[in-house]
Amino acid sequence: MSTDFKNKYNFLNNEFWQDFIVKNYKNPLDKLLFSLNQKLEVDSGILANQLKARQIIETKIPSWQNHKNLIFPKQLSMEQCSSEHTALYKSKICTGEFCIDLTGGLGIDSFFISKSFKNTIHCEKDLELQFIAQHNFEYLQAKVESHFTDGIEYLKHTNQIFDLIYIDPSRRNENNTKVVRLEEYNPNIIKHLNLLLNKGKQILVKTSTLLDIKQAMEQLTQLKEIHVIAVNNECKELLFLIDANSSKKRTSIICKDLVKDFTFKFDNEQEFNCKINLSLPQKYIYEPNASILKAGAFKTIALSFKLSKLHANSHLYTSENYIKDFPGRCFELNTICRLNKKEIQTAIKSKKANISKRNFPNSVNEIRKKLGLNDGGYDYIFATTLMNEEKRLLICRKC
Numbered sequence: 001m002s003t004d005f006k007n008k009y010n011f012l013n014n015e016f017w018q019d020f021i022v023k024n025y026k027n028p029l030d031k032l033l034f035s036l037n038q039k040l041e042v043d044s045g046i047l048a049n050q051l052k053a054r055q056i057i058e059t060k061i062p063s064w065q066n067h068k069n070l071i072f073p074k075q076l077s078m079e080q081c082s083s084e085h086t087a088l089y090k091s092k093i094c095t096g097e098f099c100i101d102l103t104g105g106l107g108i109d110s111f112f113i114s115k116s117f118k119n120t121i122h123c124e125k126d127l128e129l130q131f132i133a134q135h136n137f138e139y140l141q142a143k144v145e146s147h148f149t150d151g152i153e154y155l156k157h158t159n160q161i162f163d164l165i166y167i168d169p170s171r172r173n174e175n176n177t178k179v180v181r182l183e184e185y186n187p188n189i190i191k192h193l194n195l196l197l198n199k200g201k202q203i204l205v206k207t208s209t210l211l212d213i214k215q216a217m218e219q220l221t222q223l224k225e226i227h228v229i230a231v232n233n234e235c236k237e238l239l240f241l242i243d244a245n246s247s248k249k250r251t252s253i254i255c256k257d258l259v260k261d262f263t264f265k266f267d268n269e270q271e272f273n274c275k276i277n278l279s280l281p282q283k284y285i286y287e288p289n290a291s292i293l294k295a296g297a298f299k300t301i302a303l304s305f306k307l308s309k310l311h312a313n314s315h316l317y318t319s320e321n322y323i324k325d326f327p328g329r330c331f332e333l334n335t336i337c338r339l340n341k342k343e344i345q346t347a348i349k350s351k352k353a354n355i356s357k358r359n360f361p362n363s364v365n366e367i368r369k370k371l372g373l374n375d376g377g378y379d380y381i382f383a384t385t386l387m388n389e390e391k392r393l394l395i396c397r398k399c
Contacts, residue, residue, distance in 0.1 A: 005131065009071060011042045012050065018068040021047075025054035053078050060084065061108060069139045073106060073132050081105055082168075082206075085258050086229055086237055087112035093227070093241060094202055096163025102151025102187070103168045107133035109206075110144050113166060120144045123151035152187050155199050165200035171208045180210045182219055190219055196242070197222070203242040209235045213253075213296065216240060217268070223251045230291035232259040233329075238294075255291040255327070262327040264292055266300040274299045278387040279308030279318055281333055285382065285396055286317040287356070288328040301327075314359040314384045322399065331380055331396035339383070339393060344371045347395045352377030359385045367393075 011017050024032055029051055033044055053072030057064050061084045064070055072078060082090075091112045097119060101110040104122035106129060114120035122137070122144050124130035134146040147154060151167070169185035171178055182189040189196075189205060196203045202224075207216070216238075217223060224246050227239040255264040276299045288301050293315060302309050305326055307317040323330070337343040339362065345351075352374045355364050360383040367383050368375070382394040 005127070008043050008046060009131075009135075012046070012071050013069075017042070017047075021050045021054060022068050025051045049074050067139065070136050071132050073129055077106055077129060082108045083231070083236075084108070084112070085231060089227075089229060089256065089258060090166070090204065090206075090239065091116050093204060093225075093239070094164045096201070098160060098162045099164040099166065100151070100155070100160075100162050100200075101166045101168075102155065103170070104133060104146070104151070105129060105168070107137060107144065107146070109166060109168065111137065111140065111142050113164070114142055114144045117163065118143070121154075122146040123149050123154050125150045152192055152195070155195060158199070160199070162200045163202065165196055165203045166206075167196070167203070168206040178208075180208055180212075182207070182211070182216060193221070197244045201244055203244070205240040205242070207238045207240065209238055209294065211238055213238070213294070214268075217251060222246045226251060226253045226295070228253065228255045228291040228295045230255075230257040230260075230289055230294075233257065233290050235290045235294045253295050253297070255289065255295050255297065257289050257291055257327070260289065260327070262289070262325075264289075264297065264301065264304070264327050266295075266297050266304075268296075271297060271300050274303045276302040277308040278311065280386060280388070281310060281336060281394055282308070282318040282320045283333060284319050284322055284399070285331045285333050285394055286319070286323065286326050286328055287331075287358075287382075288315070288317070288326075292327060309387075311359060311385045311387050311389075314386075316358050316382060316384055316394075330399040331382075331394075332399055334379075334395045334397060337393045337395060339367065339370060339391065341371050344373070344381075344393070344395075348373070348377075348379050350377050350379065353379040353381045353395075355381045355383065357383040360391060 050072055052075050056078045063084060087109045090109060095116040099113055099117040100121040102123050104110050104124040107122050110120055110122040120143060127148060130146060130148040137144045137146055169187050173179050220240055220242055222242050224243040225241040229237040250267045250269055253266055292301055298315055302317055305323050307319050310316045310318060335347050337347055355367055357364055378397060380396045386392055
C-alpha cells in the first residue's frame with residue numbers, strides 16, 4: 001500500500017472531520033460541500049463518500065453508526081454490501097476454527113461471520129476497498145486478517161483447510177452486464193467447485209435471488225442446505241451451504257423472513273410427493289411470504305397449514321377458519337368479481353385498491369386502468385384463476 005494512497009484518507013483521523021461528518025451527514029450534500037472553505041486540503045470525493053455512507057449505515061449497519069473512526073468507500077460499494085441483518089443470520093449458519101471470505105469487499109459479512117470463528121481471513125482484490133476494510137477491522141478489534149489478494153488464488157496456494165469458505169461472487173460480467181447463472185459469476189462457482197471442496201469442510205455461496213434454485217441443486221454437489229432470506233416480504237439473498245463430507249441426498253430448504261421472524265423448512269422430495277386439495281375461495285385468502293414462493297414450497301405450505309389451493313398454478317390459498325401463524329399475508333374475502341368496472345364500483349366505493357395478480361393474463365397496470373382505480377386504500381384485489389379456470393378478482397381486506 002503506497003503512502004500516497006493512505007494520505008488521501010489521513011484527514012479522516014482528525015477529530016474535527018469525524019465530528020463534522022457525524023453532525024452533518026443528514027444535510028444536503030451539494031450545499032454542504034459548497035459551504036466548505038475551498039482551500040482546505042481534503043479530498044472532497046472521499047468526504048462526500050463518508051457523508052453518503054453515514055446515511056446508508058443508519059439502517060443498513062446500525063451497530064456501526066456510533067463509531068466515528070470508521071471509514072467508507074464509494075456509494076456503489078455501500079449499496080452492494082450485505083446488511084447487518086443478513087450478515088448476522090449468516091454468522092449463525094456455521095461455527096469453527098478457520099473461516100475465509102474469498103470475496104470480502106467492505107467486509108460486513110467477514111466481520112459478523114468472524115464472531116463464530118477463532119480465525120477469519122478476508123480477501124479483497126480492490127486495493128482501496130481492502131485498505132478501508134482493514135482499517136475498520138483494526139478499529140473494531142475484529143478477529144479478521146485482511147489480505148489484498150484474489151481469494152481463489154489465495155486458496156490455491158494455502159495448505160490450510162477451512163471449516164468454512166464463504167463466497168459472494170460478482171453477478172456482473174466483463175461488460176458490466178448483470179448475469180444470473182453460477183457459471184457466469186466471477187469467480188465462476190462451477191469451475192472452481194473442486195478447489196472449494198478440497199479446501200473447505202463447508203462452503204457457503206451467496207447468489208442472486210434470480211437464480212433458478214432447481215438448476216443450482218443439479219449443479220452443486222453435496223448440497224446440504226438452501227437458505228432463502230427475505231426482509232419484510234422482499235427476497236434478499238439465496239445462500240447455498242455445501243458440505244464436503246456430506247453423503248446426504250436430501251437438501252433442506254429453509255425459508256426465513258428476518259423482520260417477520262418466521263422459519264419454514266421443507267425439502268424437494270416432500271414438495272414433489274405431497275397431495276393437496278383445490279378449492280373455490282372460502283372466507284380467508286392467504287399469500288405466502290416471498291421467501292416461500294421463491295423456494296417453491298407451493299404444496300408443502302398448504303399441507304403444513306391445512307389450506308386448500310385456489311388453482312394448481314395460482315399460489316394463493318384459502319380456508320374457512322383463520323390461521324393466525326401463517327407465514328405470509330392473510331386477508332378476509334369480501335366478494336368475488338369479474339374484470340368489470342361496474343362490478344368493482346359496486347364493491348369498492350373509495351375508488352382505491354392495492355392490486356396483485358397471480359396466474360392472470362392481464363398486468364396490474366392493465367387491470368388498474370380498466371377498473372379506473374387509484375393505488376392504495378384498505379381494499380386488496382387479487383386477480384387470479386380459480387380451480388374451475390375462471391378468471392376472477394378477489395376483493396379482500398387485511399386480517
